Amino acid sequence: MNRRELLSALSISVGGGLLLPNALASCRSDNYEAIFFEPGQVELINEIGEVILPETPESGGAKAARVAHYLDFFAVKGLTPAHKEILRRGLPELEEYTQFMYGASFFQLDADTKHNLLAQLDGESKQLTTDPMFPHYFKLLKELIVFAYFTSEVGATEALRYEPIPGKFEGDYPYVKGEGAWAL
Numbered sequence: 640m641n642r643r644e645l646l647s648a649l650s651i652s653v654g655g656g657l658l659l660p661n662a663l664a665s666c667r668s669d670n671y672e673a674i675f676f677e678p679g680q681v682e683l684i685n686e687i688g689e690v691i692l693p694e695t696p697e698s699g700g701a702k703a704a705r706v707a708h709y710l711d712f713f714a715v716k717g718l719t720p721a722h723k724e725i726l727r728r729g730l731p732e733l734e735e736y737t738q739f740m741y742g743a744s745f746f747q748l749d750a751d752t753k754h755n756l757l758a759q760l761d762g763e764s765k766q767l768t769t770d771p772m773f774p775h776y777f778k779l780l781k782e783l784i785v786f787a788y789f790t791s792e793v794g795a796t797e798a799l800r801y802e803p804i805p806g807k808f809e810g811d812y813p814y815v816k817g818e819g820a821w822a823l
Contacts, residue, residue: 675714675723680730681707686746687733688784690753698797706787713787721772722779729776733760 673681685708688701714723737745737756745753757777764775774782788794795801 671708673711675711676707676726676730681711683707683730683734683745684710684780684784686753687757687780688788690750690757691781691784692788692794692798699793701784701788704788704791704793706784706791709787709791710783713783719772722774725773725776725779729780732776 671681672678676684685702685706688704688706692701692704692706694700694703714726718726734745737743737748740756741748741752745756748756760777761781764778764781767775789799
């Protein structure tokens with residue numbers, strides 16, 4: 640590596656280190672501007688997430704973790720074009736279905752109706768999904784919500800047991816010839 644390549648790599652890593660926290664911090668702001676989803680879809684995903692992972696006395700729910708904000712950010716670079724298209728078509732489909740069945744928006748439904756609707760969609764998605772590359776939109780959305788929740792600070796520290804450094808450090812294990820290596 641020559642000096643020019645080193646300086647280029649260093650500037651990219653420093654720049655990325657400065658920009659990424661700002662991008663992630665924007666996911667936490669109250670006046671969040673959607674990147675991938677439509678603005679109303681961000682609130683819809685948070686509402687769906689709250690039905691799937693509600694707030695409990697022990698931990699915050701999906702809204703507290705702002706799963707939709709994370710998914711909006713993640714969808715840009717973390718999803719395949721096919722999965723992006725599935726989500727783009729699926730969310731309006733859910734709203735249309737809700738309007739057709741209940742004559743109201745998902746937001747206007749009571750908690751039991753929301754739960755029953757999502758349970759019905761979950762059952763349908765399990766029956767209709769045969770190809771993992773092209774899952775039902777609700778199956779994909781549910782998996783992404785659960786992923787976003789349990790990788791969030793709220794999910795990792797309140798819903799799961801969290802140990803910043805699990806166990807203790809023991810750096811000197813005796814090696815017995817022929818034995819496999821340790822993964823610590």
